[in-house]
Amino acid sequence: MSKLIVSRFLQAIPTIWIIATLTFFMTRYAPGGPFDSERAIPEEIKVKLQSHFGLDQPLFHQYLLYFKNLLRGDLGPSFKYPDWEVSELIATAFPVSLTLGLFSLLIALLIGIPAGMLAALRQNSWLDYLPMSLSMAGICLPTFVLGPLLIYTLSTQLGIFPALGWHGPSDWVLPSLTLGLFYASYIARLTRAGMLETLQLDYVRTARAKGASSLRVLTKHAARGGLLPVVTFLGPAFAGLISGSFVIESIFFIPGLGKFFVTAAFNRDYTMVLGTVLFYATLIILLNLLVDLLQAWLDPKSREVR
Amino acid sequence: METALDEQILHFGLGSEPQYLDPHLATSVAAHNILSALLEGLVSEDPKTLKPLPGVAKSWEVLDEGRTYIFHLRKNAHWSNGDKVTAHDFVYSFRRILNPNLGAQYASMLYPLKNAKEFHQSLKSLAIEDIGAKALDADTLVLTLENPVPYFLELLNHYSWFPVHQPTIEKFEAYEKMGSAWTKPNNFVGNGPFKLKKHHINSVIEVAKNKHYWDAERVRLRGIRFYPIEAVYTEERAYRSGFLHLTQSVSADRIDFLKEKYPDELHFEPYLGTYFYRFNLDMPPFNDARVRRAFSLSIDRKRLVEKVLKGGQAPASTFTPPGTGGFYPDPGFGHDPETAKSLLNSYLQEKGLEKLPPVELSYNTSEGHKKVAEALHGMWKDILGVEIRLLNMEWKVFLSTISNGDFTLARAGWIGDYVDPHTFLQMWRSGDGLNMTGWANKSYDQALHQAEISISKEERWKSFQTCEDLLAEETPILPLYFYVHLTLRHPTVKGWYPTLLDHHPYKYVYLAKEDHP
Numbered sequence: 001m002s003k004l005i006v007s008r009f010l011q012a013i014p015t016i017w018i019i020a021t022l023t024f025f026m027t028r029y030a031p032g033g034p035f036d037s038e039r040a041i042p043e044e045i046k047v048k049l050q051s052h053f054g055l056d057q058p059l060f061h062q063y064l065l066y067f068k069n070l071l072r073g074d075l076g077p078s079f080k081y082p083d084w085e086v087s088e089l090i091a092t093a094f095p096v097s098l099t100l101g102l103f104s105l106l107i108a109l110l111i112g113i114p115a116g117m118l119a120a121l122r123q124n125s126w127l128d129y130l131p132m133s134l135s136m137a138g139i140c141l142p143t144f145v146l147g148p149l150l151i152y153t154l155s156t157q158l159g160i161f162p163a164l165g166w167h168g169p170s171d172w173v174l175p176s177l178t179l180g181l182f183y184a185s186y187i188a189r190l191t192r193a194g195m196l197e198t199l200q201l202d203y204v205r206t207a208r209a210k211g212a213s214s215l216r217v218l219t220k221h222a223a224r225g226g227l228l229p230v231v232t233f234l235g236p237a238f239a240g241l242i243s244g245s246f247v248i249e250s251i252f253f254i255p256g257l258g259k260f261f262v263t264a265a266f267n268r269d270y271t272m273v274l275g276t277v278l279f280y281a282t283l284i285i286l287l288n289l290l291v292d293l294l295q296a297w298l299d300p301k302s303r304e305v306r
Numbered sequence: 307m308e309t310a311l312d313e314q315i316l317h318f319g320l321g322s323e324p325q326y327l328d329p330h331l332a333t334s335v336a337a338h339n340i341l342s343a344l345l346e347g348l349v350s351e352d353p354k355t356l357k358p359l360p361g362v363a364k365s366w367e368v369l370d371e372g373r374t375y376i377f378h379l380r381k382n383a384h385w386s387n388g389d390k391v392t393a394h395d396f397v398y399s400f401r402r403i404l405n406p407n408l409g410a411q412y413a414s415m416l417y418p419l420k421n422a423k424e425f426h427q428s429l430k431s432l433a434i435e436d437i438g439a440k441a442l443d444a445d446t447l448v449l450t451l452e453n454p455v456p457y458f459l460e461l462l463n464h465y466s467w468f469p470v471h472q473p474t475i476e477k478f479e480a481y482e483k484m485g486s487a488w489t490k491p492n493n494f495v496g497n498g499p500f501k502l503k504k505h506h507i508n509s510v511i512e513v514a515k516n517k518h519y520w521d522a523e524r525v526r527l528r529g530i531r532f533y534p535i536e537a538v539y540t541e542e543r544a545y546r547s548g549f550l551h552l553t554q555s556v557s558a559d560r561i562d563f564l565k566e567k568y569p570d571e572l573h574f575e576p577y578l579g580t581y582f583y584r585f586n587l588d589m590p591p592f593n594d595a596r597v598r599r600a601f602s603l604s605i606d607r608k609r610l611v612e613k614v615l616k617g618g619q620a621p622a623s624t625f626t627p628p629g630t631g632g633f634y635p636d637p638g639f640g641h642d643p644e645t646a647k648s649l650l651n652s653y654l655q656e657k658g659l660e661k662l663p664p665v666e667l668s669y670n671t672s673e674g675h676k677k678v679a680e681a682l683h684g685m686w687k688d689i690l691g692v693e694i695r696l697l698n699m700e701w702k703v704f705l706s707t708i709s710n711g712d713f714t715l716a717r718a719g720w721i722g723d724y725v726d727p728h729t730f731l732q733m734w735r736s737g738d739g740l741n742m743t744g745w746a747n748k749s750y751d752q753a754l755h756q757a758e759i760s761i762s763k764e765e766r767w768k769s770f771q772t773c774e775d776l777l778a779e780e781t782p783i784l785p786l787y788f789y790v791h792l793t794l795r796h797p798t799v800k801g802w803y804p805t806l807l808d809h810h811p812y813k814y815v816y817l818a819k820e821d822h823p
Contacts, residue, residue, distance in 0.1 A: 030702075030703075031702065031703045031706050031707070032700075032701075032702025032703050032704075032705055032706040033702070033706070036702055036705035036706055036709065037333070037411075037705065038705070038718075038719065039333070039411070039740065040709055040739045040740055040742065041411055041739075042414070042427075042739050043739070044406065044427055044428075045406075045409050045410070045411060045413070048406060048407065048408075048409035049409045049484075052409060052483075052484060077485050080325060081323070081325060081326075081507065082326070082484050082485030083326065083327070083328075083485055083486060083487065083489050083490070084507065089507060092506070092507065093507075093508070148539075148543075151543065155547065156546075156547065162547075163543055163544070163547040163549070164540060164543060164544055164547070164549065165544075165549065166509065250536065250537040250540055251537070251540055252540075253533070253535050253537075253540050253544065255506060255507065255508040255509035259508055266700070266701060266702065267702075268702050
């Protein structure tokens with residue numbers, strides 16, 4: 001196990017380096033720059049701005065400088081909001097996205113797994129068709145439709161939850177539900193597929209033959225193997241969930257990370273683009289490692305291979 | 307919102323997160339909305355007319371035919387930490403924004419000051435003391451101008467003229483540095499009716515009443531919360547669920563619905579801005595004035611505004627919005643399809659062409675711009691038989707394409723910085739950084755210069771009219787319509803009036819059920 005962790009860390013270093021390098025040069029070669037605005041800036045001021053942010057240096061020099069600072073953990077100030085450090089902006093927005101992501105995941109798992117299991121147990125009955133149709137609808141329905149629908153019913157009409165903002169737990173419900181239902185749909189389908197496969201395996205049949213109840217077969221015997229596809233899906237999904245969603249954040253006016261991802265690219269906020277991309281890449285790597293560890297625990301086969 | 311009434315806290319839709327809260331670096335409407343709460347200049351403005359009223363200066367004298375202003379500062383003007391606001395603070399501030407090392411985008415707003423432009427652009431070797439701003443003593447400030455500027459006092463209400471607190475700037479070493487922590491809550495020292503209480507990026511900026519403000523007795527709001535809600539539909543939802551007292555904007559496709567549901571809360575207010583297209587005069591066919599005029603004359607601006615935009619905009623037959631500073635230009639850009647056709651034909655004959663090759667029209671990706679572009683495409687196709695290729699681009703790509711001159715016809719917009727025709731007409735000076743059409747006209751430059759040095763209103767209006775006439779005759783640009791400011795505002799917001807610059811001095815604003823003073 002410890003060998004796995006060490007080798008993953010060693011793999012992570014070149015991965016992150018490649019991602020950072022690609023991002024660095026891609027943003028720089030995109031047309032337009034951070035100081036282009038509708039009010040064209042006089043040339044002499046543009047020169048000052050560029051030298052202030054070190055953009056007048058040769059590109060490769062800037063690249064080396066960026067990495068030198070990165071190694072010290074310094075992501076630099078944002079180009080768009082120079083009063084703020086990139087790390088400061090990520091540090092304020094991440095807890096918001098983390099909260100939203102965790103709640104959404106909780107909702108997704110609590111709805112998705114039971115629905116998928118039920119569908120697998122009662123394959124080709126209405127208990128299969130109904131949740132699967134709903135999940136298909138859930139996958140097809142974009143969050144920017146579901147969000148306003150939930151706001152209209154649960155906030156505007158019934159007045160149960162606030163329509164937007166991020167001040168207290170009651171504000172968490174609608175955005176978490178919007179995001180969670182979307183993921184629940186995927187999880188339900190993955191659970192069903194995984195369970196169907198496992199339920200046909202010999203050891204499950206043996207358990208049944210021994211007279212174990214359906215519930216016991218499901219939770220004790222089949223679940224461990226049947227949930228493997230879900231676990232694989234969860235790594236990247238979780239990273240996506242907790243690094244923010246631009247759409248959900250703009251619908252519900254939530255100060256999360258997702259907005260920075262999107263607007264940093266539009267604003268050509270070079271340091272912010274790199275900061276968010278590196279943050280996301282690190283999250284993905286860590287969570288994938290976690291998934292691998294979890295899989296090894298769930299599936300003895302994968303333990304032997306490694 | 308009921309509790310807001312008792313609390314006197316205004317909930318304000320800010321539109322977007324301001325890039326800077328430093329008055330010398332700020333560049334946005336959002337920044338203005340915050341800075342006018344936190345800082346006050348030499349003068350303040352009338353909430354209805356925006357005419358200058360005493361601010362930090364309690365009185366002033368105008369000498370030397372408008373070339374010298376002596377401001378007498380009030381003794382009771384204080385910074386939010388209790389320090390006195392002095393004439394030296396203003397001199398320090400003006401020097402800071404004009405310091406070329408700061409890289410302030412709006413430094414040119416101070417160019418009316420003597421030697422300011424030369425100093426800022428390092429055109430002559432000048433000492434910082436040569437700038438036309440001197441403190442005779444703590445309470446007397448003398449400003450010397452290059453030329454008389456009739457709207458000089460109004461200009462002082464732009465945030466670039468606001469003072470900063472010298473010890474604070476020095477503490478954070480922000481004199482010539484952009485990006486510093488002095489603008490964060492707890493650090494910010496201002497002299498306006500409010501002080502900065504909280505700033506959560508992309509979430510809220512909160513200001514609270516400043517008890518050190520000289521006119522604090524007049525201030526009725528206890529605080530303002532600004533919410534940078536960028537998505538218009540979200541902002542509308544926020545308003546309708548009682549989260550906001552006023553919105554920054556309203557989506558055009560919601561007008562019909564809101565007119566019906568919120569007839570007394572939906573406001574169409576005039577706004578000092580022009581939506582227009584730029585021709586590239588370095589590219590055929592627009593290197594020929596006949597083609598440009600033909601394009602302009604084929605447009606039915608009234609139909610564009612009434613049938614396509616439907617948002618209360620006014621068709622633009624001049625570049626300067628009529629009434630800007632009292633100037634009503636004669637309409638120059640008309641609608642005359644027959645002349646348009648014959649102008650184009652004469653061009654085609656001369657070039658031996660059957661019809662014009664397709665023309666590219668560039669605009670930044672947005673539903674609104676697309677609608678306008680498609681409507682114009684229809685009109686040009688009908689009347690001139692021209693094929694238009696619509697090219698939409700992401701914002702930054704668009705900006706760099708335009709400034710590189712890599713376009714034939716492109717969408718643009720301009721919002722005035724002060725209420726005078728000069729803020730519009732100056733950009734068409736030959737070689738001006740904002741011109742970008744490649745149009746250079748000596749008579750235009752002369753007329754503009756004449757307007758800049760004239761003192762009498764008649765003379766200035768005459769020169770500005772000459773500028774407008776030349777624009778219409780040569781048509782380097784295609785004015786389409788004048789902006790309106792569309793907003794939802796709750797009836798409990800009082801002391802708030804429509805103004806051309808969308809300025810609303812907060813010290814007159816309060817929340818109340820009934821209309822009482």
